[in-house]
Amino acid sequence: MLRLRGDPAKRSAGRRLGLTAGTRGLESLRTEVPGAPDTALGVAPRSPDEVAQVLRHATEHGLAVQVRGGGTHSGYGSPVTPDIVLSTRRLAGVESWEPDDLTLVVGAGAGIAEIETMLGGKWQTAVMPERPGDATVGGVISAGLSGWRRARLYATRERVLEVTLVTGDGRIVRAGGRVVKNVTGYDLPRLVVGAFGAFGVVVSVCLKLWPVPPAAATVTVDSVETARQVSRPLAILGDGAAIRVFLWGGDEEVEALGERLGGRLSEGHQWPDDPRGAFKWSLRVPPALVTEAVGRLPQDWSFVASYGVGEVRAASEGSGAAAEIRDWAETVGGALVVVEAPPGGLDGLDPWGATPPAIDVQRRLIAQFDPARVINPGRLPGGL
């Protein structure tokens, strides 16, 4: 019989677990995990079986498990008060890289930066976020983050071919396959992207890679209209000061396109850092409304907007204007999502906004994989 979390006695047992690190069964996995609160037990399993051991324990005792990769987005989503913080950093091995097949099988804890550097050695990329910091493969997938290049090469969810995860009740499940085209069974890999572990802790994935052509350039132009003279650039980004067009291709092609755009061309891709501030936001609107979206941001908000995608990453020191921007975004079919906020800084503002559709189906799906709801409980929209 499962004991559901929420049982107060068990919750306090969870805190003691963190303080004493003495609960039988998990001592051997105890590790210092950066960012873990003092009251939580840090664990860093080395194998799917060890992940399963932790999750079965959590399910049995009704403990909340926060999953942590590089910690770059630990404030993203509704807050979780963990009894256990599970680090994926020891699940970081490259199992296989087949450059000719454009596939990479890698552990969830592998760093995006390290992986992309490795792939770059053979002119390939996993099209992950361009300024990843310490972010991990598992973290980017679980949080559903994508790079700016999605404007041409599509979002992260298009790159996850196979996933191995450990469900909340400790089952090791694999779905998808290690080939670039596959319709064998339900697309669980896609469902896992952006699910914050609701179906299980992702332990390894197979990613679809993309070749990197020889030439790359960034062209600064005066307007979005000028930028659109190129059919399908990698990205068109604006930050209020400049519009930059990111090109790649053959030498001749990039040179010719640069000339056509007529702006200032520099070699390589100067990807912007995410805007910095006490609050970080992701404003998502239909692509044609990016200019209007940017116009609605207060003067003191900084931003990077992706034209053609509809994503505006913004930062601010206060959250005063957020409710109004969110109202507008939701009216036009978009969202304003909190990516990071200081503790207690949201003043009643929900991190996600409106409850998503088919919430009952979402709840039933999660219950099939994490019946005691132990992995990042409540982190998803709608209190899931």
Added chain:
Amino acid sequence: MKYPHGVGLIEDLRRALGDENVLEKPVELYLYSKDASLMRGSPTCVVFPKDAAEVAEVVRIAESHDVPIVARGAGTGLAAGASPTEGGIVLTTTAMQAVELDPENHCAWVGAGVINLDLSKQAAPHGLQFAPDPSSQSACTIGGNVANNSGGPHCLAEGSTTSHVLGLEVVITGGEVVVLGGKAPDPPGLDLKGLVVGSEGTLGIVTRALVRLIPIEPDVRTLLMDFPTVEGAAATVSEVIAAGLVPAALELMDQRMTVAVENWLGAGLPTDAAAILLAEVVGETEGVRSDAQIIGDIARKHGAGTVEVAETEAHRALLWKGRKSAFGAIAQLAPDYYLHDAVVPRTKLVETMKAIYEIADRYELTLLNVFHAGDGNLHPLIAFDAGDPGINEKVHRAGDEIVALCLKNGGALSGEHGIGIEKRDMMRTSFTELDLDAQARLKEAFDPQAIFNPNKILPEGSRCFDFGGIPRREVPEGVWV
């Protein structure tokens, strides 16, 4: 095993949809008793709802009578996904025809019954197109594409249907109409839309899809290359990718297929070549010019005899005609064929093809190959005459061996045709019991009443549908993969 034949079912449906939108005469039912696969079922009735509200009515009625619903578009599916093998209601989506283009946002809301090619035709005046282009695109519907996560030659660079679905209007359990996804990126919450795509109508009924439209590229080059060895063609495919190019399409046709097509079409294809490779690059003029040059150079390095480059639309159409007519050409070899769909890692293409020929030779079967080489998606085709005694058994056994071989070489059961019933029981060879259990849980969460296209995709040991061998069938021109 059949569901109970609901008393009063037809009357309820007629009340909801009108008499003319519910068919039940035997001859009508026969027409809808199968898709383009080999497996026939026996539906109770066929309905033609015109929108989500009517579909919701049908779902509620089906649930109250405990009969299954099988959604059907144009019925071009090859894996029996739309064959009503458990009886019940065949829900045809063809009355759902609305298209709302949104050129500003590069997308369109499209009724499930809209034909794939019609969508691209409607989008073309805005400089836009729908990327997935299954060879059946002049007949298959968007709803069917969504159900099967359909591919096509041009999915090499742009991905299959799932990469082009931004949102879905779906009628789910209880007749609830939900809109999943939308025009803005990354809607908060679980990506249910991504799960519904490719679920073959087993989670609910898709009534409309919000699809991405991509710009029609300013320029295109199509190349036809002939090779003295299959290895040379396959090595060219690998090296092109390694050179940093992902062409819009990379299609390979073996000699047996080339000969069949040439005998039929007389298009001037090189019948003495062991393999021909069709490549297409799209983009800015400067890019396609150099890409075509690079591909041609790589091909010559691997022994290509001639490299024919089409620069006009008419020439391009001619080069594609051979590829797209391949399955029509089979009719002159034998009256029947069985078409496979499996994927192997690109690096295993040559060894897999050799082994597939060996299997066919061992069974003394005529086997030809034309396939999406760029993504390793094989389509071995066995041509036969179902009138030959014992042939069905042989075709099936050879087919099973081919699929097993692809899996052994690290491949997948299906690249674009789906699982349906055809490959349902082979799922056990790809997944553990726990993996399959996880998939069954997805189905259960979505469809607790087990109304939507039951017993497809996932094997069920206790249930067994006997399809009684391979029925004889005609092979019309333009039968598709």
